[in-house]
Amino acid sequence: MARRAQDVYTEWRGGTCRVKWWTGEYHDNGRKRFESEGGFTDEDEAYEHGLEKMSEIRRGDHVSNRDGATLMSDWLDDWLEAMDHGHLTERGYRSAIENHIRPYFKKRNAAVKDIDVLAYRAFRKHVNNVIGPGSAKNVMMIFGMVLDDAVPRLIKTSPVERTRRRGKFKKKAKERKKDVTPESVEQLARNARTLFGQSGYVFMWTMAMTGMRPAELYGLTREYCYPNWPATDPRSDPDEEERYGEDLERYGKDGERMPAIRVERQVQYEEGELRFFPPKYESYRSLVVPPFLAGLLEDLLAGHDSEWVFPAMQGGSLGAVNFDYRYWRPIADGAKQRVGRQARWNRDAIPEVPSFKGKRLYLVRHGHKAWLDEDGHSTFAVESRMGHEVQGVAGVYSSVTVPMERAMMKSLQERWDRLQERLRRSEG
The missing domain is CATH 1.10.443 (hpI Integrase; Chain A)
Known part of the structure; x- marks a missing residue:
């Protein structure tokens, strides 16, 4: 193992290089807690990756390997536990999560870090295929809240795609009502x-x-x-x-x-x-x-x-x-x-x-x-x-x-x- 900088180390294992960096945390026995990532073929590239991780830790936007591996199902439990809404709102959130979001990601054993833009689009396509457009929109709104709240602890950025209005303005359809006599x-x-x-x-x-x-x-x-x-x-x-x-x-x-x-x-x-x-x-x-x-x-x-x-x-x-x-x-x-x-x-x-x-x-x-x-x-x-x-x-x-x-x-x-x-x- 070669020391390249304080608290950042690189080492070769077989034909690839691994980098280790200090998380800023300590084990119960007082030793420093390190994280690592392997698969690099260039030692300088591995070393720079470790320095970037240290920089993220200092900025406060680092996602540890341990947190990033949190299963989506476990994060949903934490998210629901922290809810503080009115009864009807909470009931609606729980219904969307238990009927659509949890079953989909639990079946795939997905971690929160695995949900990138492509995974987000795949889930949106799935929801649109199984329920009506109004209900699907509501489920995606709740799913977006769940992912947004995972930043920065479990993921660095949210994969939620925000609707950006471009081109000619189109007024939303409004429910047609007749005068109540x-x-x-x-x-x-x-x-x-x-x-x-x-x-x-x-x-x-x-x-x-x-x-x-x-x-x-x-x-x-x-x-x-x-x-x-x-x-x-x-x-x-x-x-x-x-x-x-x-x-x-x-x-x-x-x-x-x-x-x-x-x-x-x-x-x-x-x-x-x-x-x-x-x-x-x-x-x-x-x-x-x-x-x-x-x-x-x-x-x-x-x-x-x-x-x-x-x-x-x-x-x-x-x-x-x-x-x-x-x-x-x-x-x-x-x-x-x-x-x-x-x-x-x-x-x-x-x-x-x-x-x-x-x-x-x-x-x-x-x-x-x-x-x-x-x-x-x-x-x-x-x-x-x-x-x-x-x-x-x-x-x-x-x-x-x-x-x-x-x-x-x-x-x-x-x-x-x-x-x-x-x-x-x-x-x-």
């Missing part, structure tokens, strides 16, 4: 009532008049709904005592207080069990409701004893069923009359609602925002009501005042009143 919501509500009773009717109008997300409606329980809330608020957070007091003064059934719903949680499945989680983006908020909806909610809760404001056909939370398939598609797309031996399941035919046929339930929520925008309400008040985080100066200085809430209540009630007048004329 009160008449269309009324038909949706009537269809829902045919399907699962008065709970369905009030469910649709609550979504249209509050903009609540589906999972927030599925998880709405009595203690957070008018006329019970805020008197029945569990008040579980000692840091929110000031808000609890303000809610009692501002919202309620008696006097000058406003009827309202408290969005405090949503329901999602975790480990095969339906559980409560914070609302999306932790968008806790209080939503005033127009008088007609307050009346519907009060009558609905008086008419059943379920803990859920909108119980499913068989009881329990709507979050426990496939709502889109079993409820929403017949409500929006229509369904034939059902007659069978069990009278409880019999129902009339359900007409389609053309503006919602084949569309998402979420568009009812979008319609609520459009209504508030049409009526000229404060942008901050509207975005806050939708559960959006308002950025910039407006997010720091603005707040939702009582006059703003009363104005929204008034315009929503007027929209309902105009609808009832039109329905009386057309049906009378």
